[in-house]
Amino acid sequence: MSPRVYRTLKIGAEITVPFLMLLAWWLYTVQRDDPKFPRPTTIVAEVRNRFFFAEFDLHVVPSLERIGLGFAIAVGLGVAIGIPLGLSRIGRSAAMPHIEYWRAIPPPALLPISIILLHSIGNTQKVSFIAFFCIFPVLLNTIDGVRAIEPTLIDTARSFRIPAHERIRRIVFPAALPQIFAGMRTSLALAVIMMVLSEYFASTSGVGYVLLISKNTFQFLPMWAAIVLIGVLGYLLNALFLLVERHVLAWHRGWRAATPR
């Protein structure tokens, strides 16, 4: 099979399968004619009219803002705490039990208490909630990434008397970056879930809020529209993230391909 034919087939398969699924769904809904299962075409029209026009500022922007802020804070804190913990065995002994404890708690269990502790049902609470649970994948991956640094690199830095802050900035951080990115990708998917969850509780805006309210009031069309939008959002965020990763970690792919191990 020539590479060109292979490529065409690969892209074809990627497009054909979802297309066939949509078609099956559409045929099913046309035949059922049930208000609980609107036609996909109707749902797409609802997504467009409601979320991209009528309620874009009211519901979509707040959700994106919460994901963005929560994720950014989680990455910032995860890396800032993870690097020193990765470097210090004593630090890890002190911190690991706490990390494992909080990580093990199911997020919904902390949702009510987060409102009381933060005196907020607004963005402060929602963003903190998202950030709190998104921090763990970044944090743990940063710690592992820092611990796995090639000792010869550290010996090289020491022999050239590179000062500690330079060593962290130019050697430890970039060396751990591939693993930090792996953690960030998990966190990003988690941020979408946490966004929906946080908007389920004491909220007046957001895609998750629309989903909950329309479900409670038996408005199936907006409910389906919200579900579709959340899925598309997660997919697009992941695609965007992979694009950034490809660019930032270009050296890593080249290096791995060039280094026999």
Place this chain on the structure above:
Amino acid sequence: MLEIKNLSKTYGTGATATHAVGNVSFSIEEGEFVCVVGPSGCGKTTLLKCIAGLLRPSAGEVLLRGGRVTGPPEQMALVFQEYSRSLMPWMSVRNNVLLPLRHKKLSRAERRSLVEDALRAVGLVGFMDRYPWQLSGGMQQRVAIARALAYQPQILLMDEPFASVDAQTRGDLEDLVLQVRDEFGITILFVTHDIDESVYLSDRVVALTHAPTEVKEVIPVALPKPRDQIATKELAEFARLRAHVYRLIKREQDIEDVERPVPVSGTSV
């Protein structure tokens, strides 16, 4: 210039202790090229790391121009065996060479000229914007040498730098090191397990015993300079010195085989 006095190093304590370096003393004069050879696994790398200030010796001391070495000295640069692990894969060749200069008090122009001079000396000016992993093994080791040169050391320590390149490249790199030694006027301490290499390169060979290692013999090498891969190695004196060092090392290996049927781990790679 560099004095190693009664240096010894033991890893761990009690029953699991590994006595890697026994009692090593020798010295290196200004501008000298000294090769340290020893049977494999005798503790050469441990010895070098102690001299470089990366490991604290269990006893004895290292004096650089009379001052005691307690950490990596400013006048010293190190070239490791594993070039693929000592070069930063996320930095271009230029930035790898620049790395040890960033914290030195130099102007931007001085930094640039140091980087360019060093890369010119190893013949890699045209590869500055490549990544190290885009280059061959021999070229990567030349980048590591350039990085050490740009740091402007007075003494260069090299730990089996050519052990993982092919024979042809090895010969070229040996000549390159001799050439930059003259050009930059630096003292070199070169650790190797290759006996031919040690005789070919050095002014003196320090032969070590098996672990825990000690100095077996210091052999002056009075071969004419400049050295030449063909002419020098055809000399009767080269053959005599090579045979002499070979016998010393071989005897040590035999003793070790008798004394230690099971090799001790953790002393060297």
